[in-house]
Amino acid sequence: MTAAPFPVGQRDYSLVGPDSRRAVEIGLASAEWYHSDVPRAVMKDLMKRTDGPAIRDTILWFALLIGGAWGGIYFWGTWACVPFLFVYSVIYGSSCDSRWHECGHGTAFRTPWMNDVIYQIASFMVMRNPVTWRWSHARHHTDTYIVGRDAEIAWMRPPKTLTNFLALFDVIGATRSLLILARNATGRLTPDEKDFVPESEWGKMILAARIHMAIYAATIAVALATWSWLPLMLIGLPRIYGSWHMVMCGHLQHAGLAENVLDHRLNTRTVYMNPISRYIYWNMNYHIEHHMFPMVPYHALPRLHEVIKADLPPPNLSILDGYREVFASLRRQKTDPEYYLRKTLPPSAKPYREEFHTLNIARSNT
Amino acid sequence: MPQWIRACATDDINPEDLIRFDHDGDTYAIYHAPDGRFYATAGRCTHEDVHLCDGLVMGHLIECPKHNGQFDYRTGEAKRSPVCVNLKTFPVKVEAGTVFIGLT
Numbered sequence: 001m002t003a004a005p006f007p008v009g010q011r012d013y014s015l016v017g018p019d020s021r022r023a024v025e026i027g028l029a030s031a032e033w034y035h036s037d038v039p040r041a042v043m044k045d046l047m048k049r050t051d052g053p054a055i056r057d058t059i060l061w062f063a064l065l066i067g068g069a070w071g072g073i074y075f076w077g078t079w080a081c082v083p084f085l086f087v088y089s090v091i092y093g094s095s096c097d098s099r100w101h102e103c104g105h106g107t108a109f110r111t112p113w114m115n116d117v118i119y120q121i122a123s124f125m126v127m128r129n130p131v132t133w134r135w136s137h138a139r140h141h142t143d144t145y146i147v148g149r150d151a152e153i154a155w156m157r158p159p160k161t162l163t164n165f166l167a168l169f170d171v172i173g174a175t176r177s178l179l180i181l182a183r184n185a186t187g188r189l190t191p192d193e194k195d196f197v198p199e200s201e202w203g204k205m206i207l208a209a210r211i212h213m214a215i216y217a218a219t220i221a222v223a224l225a226t227w228s229w230l231p232l233m234l235i236g237l238p239r240i241y242g243s244w245h246m247v248m249c250g251h252l253q254h255a256g257l258a259e260n261v262l263d264h265r266l267n268t269r270t271v272y273m274n275p276i277s278r279y280i281y282w283n284m285n286y287h288i289e290h291h292m293f294p295m296v297p298y299h300a301l302p303r304l305h306e307v308i309k310a311d312l313p314p315p316n317l318s319i320l321d322g323y324r325e326v327f328a329s330l331r332r333q334k335t336d337p338e339y340y341l342r343k344t345l346p347p348s349a350k351p352y353r354e355e356f357h358t359l360n361i362a363r364s365n366t
Numbered sequence: 367m368p369q370w371i372r373a374c375a376t377d378d379i380n381p382e383d384l385i386r387f388d389h390d391g392d393t394y395a396i397y398h399a400p401d402g403r404f405y406a407t408a409g410r411c412t413h414e415d416v417h418l419c420d421g422l423v424m425g426h427l428i429e430c431p432k433h434n435g436q437f438d439y440r441t442g443e444a445k446r447s448p449v450c451v452n453l454k455t456f457p458v459k460v461e462a463g464t465v466f467i468g469l470t
Contacts (some may be wrong), residue, residue: 138433213389
């Protein structure tokens with residue numbers, strides 16, 4: 001068994017609880033993280049922004065959405081609508097996440113307004129408040145899988161395997177997202193939201209939630225007026241019946257790996273994937289690379305991987321290979337929440353930053 | 367009157383790039399703009415405690431390497447969330463191939 005880097009005991013994943021205070025006290029919050037060495041000239045080239053790849057991908061994205069929607073409407077009521085709605089739903093309910101993510105970072109396009117437009121559209125599709133999630137994701141990058149600091153920890157320990165895999169068709173997640181938007185639309189914010197979103201942004205949060213809820217209300221009204229499920233199959237429900245690919249890829253990012261460490265090689269996973277999944281996921285399968293260097297656009301991540309892979313644990317060779325590893329680790333965590341999978345680094349890699357963790361243990365014991 | 371401190375040689379910074387400059391316990395970022403001019407700001411992002419020296423210069427913007435927040439390094443103005451607080455700027459002069467930063 002691999003022991004946790006320092007004792008965590010009973011975890012409190014809220015952002016205003018004892019683990020949050022403890023993370024700040026022992027220096028885990030907003031800390032210095034390990035980065036692989038990349039020459040400045042190489043990194044500048046990797047970070048370079050361009051509109052071309054994202055415009056190409058976005059034209060295809062809209063073509064698939066429009067084509068899928070057209071087929072779904074045209075063949076509605078027959079089995080022929082199924083393949084069209086299958087494509088439409090995955091593009092709507094899964095690729096929305098990666099578009100939200102990359103445009104939220106502002107790296108997909110060189111032109112800022114293009115990032116902003118796609119970010120707003122994708123936020124609506126993925127049922128996320130575009131203001132809240134911009135800030136929660138900033139925190140996820142500052143304090144990746146630091147208990148009590150990171151608002152985006154999907155696999156809390158001990159893991160609730162059944163609940164998380166029921167989320168494959170994201171009924172629970174989508175319902176929760178909708179309820180959060182509904183709450184925000186009434187002007188109510190939770191202590192967690194107030195913790196990571198600056199007060200100057202609260203009004204924008206509420207406005208965004210009201211716009212999203214108004215569109216859903218209009219969709220329901222059209223569905224009732226036409227007495228048809230079709231409007232909801234095109235707006236809203238694809239977030240549930242098309243989210244399986246998003247959830248499948250998302251679980252691979254951090255599940256079964258370490259918490260409360262300052263080295264993304266210990267808490268994040270890179271997985272080789274097929275080209276279709278990489279298109280839907282916008283290369284976020286290179287997830288260690290993304291966390292180490294979030295300024296590198298999605299289209300440059302394969303090149304970044306080649307530059308630093310000698311310093312990283314070996315990637316998983318496929319989605320299936322990744323899930324074998326995830327399941328094995330989660331099984332252990334069910335009975336031993338302190339367990340995490342610690343991958344062996346290649347001889348060419350610099351060692352894990354033990355001194356960060358040792359320092360924190362020493363601090364926590366004083 | 368600022369005290370002029372030698373920061374670097376002009377050719378220490380590539381055009382459209384920046385370097386870190388530490389002096390007297392404080393840290394700064396010195397920029398070489400695409401138009402050939404030099405600028406200086408505080409070294410750390412106002413959002414989190416991250417040095418801007420690993421960031422990306424695009425035109426007259428500096429993007430923080432951690433969360434992609436952006437500042438106009440000529441004025442220090444915060445241009446893109448998650449940064450909300452402006453960056454402190456410092457006067458710069460160039461003499462005989464040397465960049466000086468004005469500190470008070």
